[in-house]
Amino acid sequence: MSSTLQRPGRIRDRAIRLVEAATTPLLPADYLDLFAPLRPGAELRGRIVEVHPETADAATIVIRPGADWAGHVPGQYTRVGIDVDGVRHFRAYSLTHGPRKDGNISITVKAVADGVVSRHLVHDRPVGSIVHLEQASGEFVLPERAPGETTKFLMVTAGSGVTPVIGMLRNLFPVADSGVVRLERSADYDIVVVHVAPSEPDSIFLDDLKALDAAGMIRLIARYDDVHGVLDVNDIKSLVPDLAERTTLACGPSGLLDALSEHHEKHGLDLVVEQFRVARVEPGEGGTLRFEKRDRELVVDGATTILDAAEDAGLLMRSGCRMGLCQGCLVPMTEGTVRDLRNGQLTTAIPGESGTVKVQTCINTAAGPCHFDH
Amino acid sequence: MTVIQKKSDNPIAHLSKQQIEELGNELDAIRQEIIDSRGASDAAYIRKVIKTQRYLEMSSRGVLLFSVFPPAWVLGTLGLSVSKILENMEIGHNILHGQWDWMRDPKIHSSTWEWDNVTPSEAWKHSHNEVHHTFTNIVGKDNDLGYGIMRVDEDQKWHPFYIAQPAWNFINACFFQYGIAAYDLELGKNLTRPKDKRPEDFDEQVKAVLTKIRKHMTRDYVIHPVLSIPTGSFLPTIGANLVANWARNMWSHSVIMCGHFPEGVETFEKEMLDDDETRGDWYLRQMLGSANISGSKAMHIMTGNLSHQIEHHLFPDLPSNRYAEAAVKVKELFAKYDLNYHEASLPAQVYSAWHKVVRLSLPNGWLETTTIKNAPQQLGVLAKMVTGNRRTRRLLQRHLDSKAAKVTRTERDAVVKAA
Numbered sequence: 178m179s180s181t182l183q184r185p186g187r188i189r190d191r192a193i194r195l196v197e198a199a200t201t202p203l204l205p206a207d208y209l210d211l212f213a214p215l216r217p218g219a220e221l222r223g224r225i226v227e228v229h230p231e232t233a234d235a236a237t238i239v240i241r242p243g244a245d246w247a248g249h250v251p252g253q254y255t256r257v258g259i260d261v262d263g264v265r266h267f268r269a270y271s272l273t274h275g276p277r278k279d280g281n282i283s284i285t286v287k288a289v290a291d292g293v294v295s296r297h298l299v300h301d302r303p304v305g306s307i308v309h310l311e312q313a314s315g316e317f318v319l320p321e322r323a324p325g326e327t328t329k330f331l332m333v334t335a336g337s338g339v340t341p342v343i344g345m346l347r348n349l350f351p352v353a354d355s356g357v358v359r360l361e362r363s364a365d366y367d368i369v370v371v372h373v374a375p376s377e378p379d380s381i382f383l384d385d386l387k388a389l390d391a392a393g394m395i396r397l398i399a400r401y402d403d404v405h406g407v408l409d410v411n412d413i414k415s416l417v418p419d420l421a422e423r424t425t426l427a428c429g430p431s432g433l434l435d436a437l438s439e440h441h442e443k444h445g446l447d448l449v450v451e452q453f454r455v456a457r458v459e460p461g462e463g464g465t466l467r468f469e470k471r472d473r474e475l476v477v478d479g480a481t482t483i484l485d486a487a488e489d490a491g492l493l494m495r496s497g498c499r500m501g502l503c504q505g506c507l508v509p510m511t512e513g514t515v516r517d518l519r520n521g522q523l524t525t526a527i528p529g530e531s532g533t534v535k536v537q538t539c540i541n542t543a544a545g546p547c548h549f550d551h
Numbered sequence: 552m553t554v555i556q557k558k559s560d561n562p563i564a565h566l567s568k569q570q571i572e573e574l575g576n577e578l579d580a581i582r583q584e585i586i587d588s589r590g591a592s593d594a595a596y597i598r599k600v601i602k603t604q605r606y607l608e609m610s611s612r613g614v615l616l617f618s619v620f621p622p623a624w625v626l627g628t629l630g631l632s633v634s635k636i637l638e639n640m641e642i643g644h645n646i647l648h649g650q651w652d653w654m655r656d657p658k659i660h661s662s663t664w665e666w667d668n669v670t671p672s673e674a675w676k677h678s679h680n681e682v683h684h685t686f687t688n689i690v691g692k693d694n695d696l697g698y699g700i701m702r703v704d705e706d707q708k709w710h711p712f713y714i715a716q717p718a719w720n721f722i723n724a725c726f727f728q729y730g731i732a733a734y735d736l737e738l739g740k741n742l743t744r745p746k747d748k749r750p751e752d753f754d755e756q757v758k759a760v761l762t763k764i765r766k767h768m769t770r771d772y773v774i775h776p777v778l779s780i781p782t783g784s785f786l787p788t789i790g791a792n793l794v795a796n797w798a799r800n801m802w803s804h805s806v807i808m809c810g811h812f813p814e815g816v817e818t819f820e821k822e823m824l825d826d827d828e829t830r831g832d833w834y835l836r837q838m839l840g841s842a843n844i845s846g847s848k849a850m851h852i853m854t855g856n857l858s859h860q861i862e863h864h865l866f867p868d869l870p871s872n873r874y875a876e877a878a879v880k881v882k883e884l885f886a887k888y889d890l891n892y893h894e895a896s897l898p899a900q901v902y903s904a905w906h907k908v909v910r911l912s913l914p915n916g917w918l919e920t921t922t923i924k925n926a927p928q929q930l931g932v933l934a935k936m937v938t939g940n941r942r943t944r945r946l947l948q949r950h951l952d953s954k955a956a957k958v959t960r961t962e963r964d965a966v967v968k969a970a
Contacts (some may be wrong), residue, residue, distance in 0.1 A: 195774070198766070198769055198770060198774050199770060199774045199775065199778075200770075201766045201767065201769075201770050202665040202666060202667055202763075202766070202767075203605075203665075207605070207658075208605060208609060211602060211605060211606070260591070260594060260654070260656070261591075262590040262591050263589060263590045263591045263592075263593055263594030263595075263653075263654050264594075264653060264654055264655055265654060265655040265656050266655075471662065488655065491649060491652040491653060492652075492662075493652070493655060493657055493660050493662055493663070494655075
């Protein structure tokens, strides 16, 4: 690189160092955050601008993201950090609008019985609160397609698994005051949605799905456990006769997804899944967690995750979806064995052999003594 | 003050092992109650204090850009002093104790916080949180007790060196942050050792302190003064920073002296810390080894709530804004178990602590046996003890001890007669 190109960078670096020298031991950002938490260059944050109820226990949270928000693809999720009762919690939520004109993003949250964060967002409606964000990520998006190609999809959603699908549908078929907008780019889509919920009033986004169905944009097949009985995946073929021509996108609890995987594998069908609730295996013995950098040792039982145990002990941990999806909680394990609470799988790090192994703390627990470089 | 085990009227003799255990359980219950009710209002409190301090620092430094004008100098210096005190006491000290770790905010966490003090957070957490808070007031174990340069207990053998300790103490107060850094590094001990006998990371630690000193000096005495040049305020801004740092040092030194030095605060023998020190025993040592300062809410905040030193030592990792509430219940427990809750106003505690520093700079018994009449003679004894060899000191000390015993006896007789 020529020196003329280097100079502005160097001057800028020097200027930054000078300002840092004036604010030490704090950083200039610590002062700027007082005035402009959403400015460019700040840690990614957002401000809740609206909480819009969807059902009695679900709401859409509209967030004004910080200037550095890089946008998202419908179907992706973001990690949201929010303080509830003074304690910061991170959760992953699907983004329920495609990119919006006003630049805001939204997540839709269903308040679950023991959900600290979801209950706070839905019931306390913390409008004006600052939340911590991470850039959107996730592979559960509409598959790319060649122009002009007709694309047939089946979307199977259960409970709050509907949220990423709503994100995709809203992007394809925006709803204006005048009704559903017909976009040319969406004309070729042929989408069937099979939506499963315990009962009709429990269904979030049902109105959206019904409106899209009424406008002829999608075909909605709603299945309520209390009316139709629990869905058997083998019945899907009769509900959607052209199943074989469609790519299935499914999002919901693991029981449904496992059954669908088996079914689709047997019939050689395409399937993209996103799991939303973690199923857990029987706990093991547990063990000890040694965090070298913090010089702390904890004892954990076989049913508590490393993340929960460490957080309860006051350690600062990275976390994300808390269900094993986003890799936001990876910590390097130098020695020891951990057990995956979803399937009982063991991961072992042996110094000099496997070397350091990064483990997801949100779905693993100790299986014996574990050492972490954290 | 004498170590508690040697006292004729041992203040814990009336407590059985079982009572001490019950006391421990009751204190655990107070602690749990506060942990269970920590929440949004506590989080809002610390964020508000941090925000206030940052605004105060920025505006004070802004005003000091015009410090050539006397009112601006006074206002800016006052603001900067208060800001530095808040930053060290209510914010830095308490965050580094892990009092706010439960919020899981990486910006307000003991593992990430760095403070405006030349001792790096990491080093201070070890010497303060682990050593001082565990071995509180144990003679020979707790370096805070006299910082290794002072005699703060009768049981520490008197040496002529100590005659000047009021002066040491004042100098230490003026440069307190450097004093803390020096004693965290155990400079006195380590510099006299051969290099290979020093702790492995000694050089590294010294370097970390020097780096911080350089950064803080650059900030206070170069960058901000240079920024003040346009108004001709270079020198006044240097002066303002000097005064603010001095004021912060004096204030924190005073508050910390009040925590453990006032007359009547107990000290303990190394041997008492045996392996079977129970949680109750530990609590009891914290209760008797600390002293509180009474005063207004603003005073409590400015001391970083170390005015609730007893509560802080019982529950060092609970949020400081909750100590006042804990104090009410802790005080009831002191009464219930017939213990002395040591509490007085700031001037009274500062006086008491200084009185002890002066008293113990003199050999045991000297002050008690000195009257206006025999003062010249006593000064002669003192001069001989200061200049004399070990044998002279021993002999004169024996003489002082027997004289002091006689004085005590006469006083007792006088009391009996009067009765």
